[in-house]
Amino acid sequence: MKAIAWVAGKLRLLDQTKLPQHQVILEIDDYRQVIQAIRDMQIRGAPALGIAAAYALALAASEIAHDGTCEFIKDLRAASQEINEARPTAINISWAMDRMFPIAEAAQNPSEASRRLLAEAEAMQSEDETNNRRIGANGAQLVEQGGSVLTHCNTGALATAGYGTALGVIRAAWEDGKRFTVFHTETRPFLQGARLTAWELVQLGIPATMVVDSAGGLLLKEGTVQCVFVGADRIAANGDTANKIGTYTLAVVAKENNIPFYVAAPISTIDLTVQCGEQIPIEERDSAEVTHLGGVRTAAEGIGIRNPAFDVTPNQYISAIVTEEGIARAPYTTNLASLVTGTNVTK
Secondary structure, three states, X not given: OOOEEEEOOEEEEEOXXXXXXXXXXXXXXXXXXHHHHHHOOOOOOHHHHHHHHHHHHHHHHHHHHOOOOOOHHHHHHHHHHHHHOOOOOOOHXXXXXXXXXXXXXXXXXHHHHHHHHXXXXXXXXXXXXXXXXXXXXXXXXXXXXXXXXXXXXXXXXHHOOOOEOHHHHHHHHHHOOOOOEEEEEOOOOOOHHHHHHHHHHHHHOOOOEXXXXXXXXXXXXXXXXXXXXXXXXXXXXXXXXXEEOOHHHHHHHHHHOOOOEEEEOOHHHEEOOOOOHHHOOOOEOOOHHHHEEOOEEOOOOOOOOOOEOEEEEOHHHOOEEEEOOEEEOOOHHHHHHHHHHOOOOOO
């Protein structure tokens, strides 16, 4: 179950807009096509976006290196800016650009830069799967034998290099032999839960039950769910977390009913330059995602639409943040910084 692969000089992406009905592979050799795939959510999920962005820069470098009239670093910087603007909320895209660009600047010539950037993108993909498995191992200890877990959106192999973050925790706990009940939302309006999370869980052989987004509160109130695991697109220095729209609602209801609410994400998703959630840019997407379902209009003509893709959950609603380096709890300003710098692990 791989969303991204580099094969014979091309980037192969599993088109996630076609799942679960069709498994369509996109073969891309132009960085602009990667940008479009990111915008169109053919590839999505914060870690996967970072990896796709890294490959996009490698493709841009190859193209520019073969253009004899180019100013390599200047043109590559322009391409990097284009990639960075593909989607604004997920920090992993800019994280990838910040990691990749110095490699290009340090190279002796454009050809060397192109080779080294591709090697770095491949290394980032390998690292992400390793880190996901470490996140899963750290988070699995929080999943109770015989209990139940609720998750939102899609945070599995499709959203990463191949294992998952929040869904990776569920997968790791299941692979460890724990048996528990899994619930997941359909995740309106793009139905990442219904189309993608359900498909992944079926492929993995993990029994699960899907509910509509608005049923989450009922499950939490009646005690059907013992904990909630979600992913993140950006985590501020104080622990405020941007994630798929609807996450904030689940967090508040979980807190009200004394249910632990956990965030699972790699260190690369933590943005220490952003002090709090109010500083995180929130992407607004096309109204057609709300007004139409399967290409059929379901909303009355003339109605106003707002379609924020994410919301921000304040840190006081988050019980812990699970990363590959350990589990951070409040106070997040201190403990997240410690995880990022490797000076301390809070468990």
